[in-house]
Amino acid sequence: MTAVPGPDHRKLPRRRGEVLSRAIFDAVLAEIAESGYSALTMDRVAERAHASKASLYRRWPGRAALVLDAAYEAMPGPDTVPNTGSLRLDTLTVMRQGARLLEGIVGQAMRGVLGEALQNPDVAAEVREFARGNASRMMHEILANAVDRGECDPDLVTDFRIEAGPALLRQRFIFGSGPIDDDFLVAVVDQVVLPLFGVHRPQGTGSAV
Amino acid sequence: MTAVPGPDHRKLPRRRGEVLSRAIFDAVLAEIAESGYSALTMDRVAERAHASKASLYRRWPGRAALVLDAAYEAMPGPDTVPNTGSLRLDTLTVMRQGARLLEGIVGQAMRGVLGEALQNPDVAAEVREFARGNASRMMHEILANAVDRGECDPDLVTDFRIEAGPALLRQRFIFGSGPIDDDFLVAVVDQVVLPLFGVHRPQGTGSAV
DNA sequence: CGAGGTAGAGAACTGCTAGTTCTCTACAAG
């Protein structure tokens, strides 16, 4: 309406499709890394990415979906499932990978999105659609290997037992404050996960690692 | 500024202190029960309680603190810890109490507050200040009784093992969608909690009770 | 190569909510 084209930066080379999306993801992650999830606004992302808000909303229905995609983008590829020949070490490795992921930017993004999911059922559905138990899949595979080795009775492998370790880790992530230290992970594995699968003492190695 | 006193309802009997606070809590809970946490605004609470927003902000620093207090108010008194003579039944009882609590208004309030806590460290601190592991305390007591009865080896009673059951319940609450059915609770108790404390099969009663 | 459609940049705008502040007034205490 008000006729004020003025300097008009709209003549710069203009990005499209993939390239633009990537730039927007980068802006989201940078904002989160710099100021945290709660300071992340669509305006700031748009400005930082030198994109228009309309471009954002053409691609994602809202903030949660955007951040969810950005987090997914930032995730390392499907981690190769460890297979060291020891259930204990395999489990510990998965837990450590998970903890490292949660402590990074992806974790911060997840925290924020989860926060919204708790308040908004639509977002919750988006998240569920998405978080198809990555950790659980890896645990399943590890357990299958342990059964093959004869290290674990197959009757003990149930979804609830498999979830116990990851659930403790997530609870720590959600309710705890400081960083997740390794002692925690070791304790969860030795006191909860292994006993649940019939392995009552650290066997191969005598100490941590 | 604008001189429009008009009808002015400000002559009604005016509540103070305790009475007013209680009325505000009631309004908060009613709003949550009726429209959910996300539709809860300070304006609506104030209007519903026939209180002024200033009165709200004089008492609580923000929405989260208000809802947290209201939820605390609505909580049933410290549940008497069950002592049935069977670890299985005691545990199941605690889990059922917890599940029932989470499915009510208090649960909805918690969900909302937790959602904010995940996005705002200050709120997170308020919540931690507050949620001094109620479930854990009950579980501790139950386990102590089981040890006294000789049903459980005292060496097995550690914080991590104690947290396993509650953690699975909370995870279900946070990530799951529908109601928490009893089969879930029974499975958690029989497949996770009891094995962790050395009780490998349902003993007293044969079925779910 | 030129026309037309698609989509991006940037800005203005709407609507809602948190939180603040102002005025007026009830109520309690001295």
Added chain:
DNA sequence: CTTGTAGAGAACTAGCAGTTCTCTACCTCG
């Protein structure tokens, strides 16, 4: 009766989500 405290109600500020508008670059198709 005087005075201080606090509640009621409303106006106001500021910030953000989401929408819409204009202008224009770039791609595609004829």
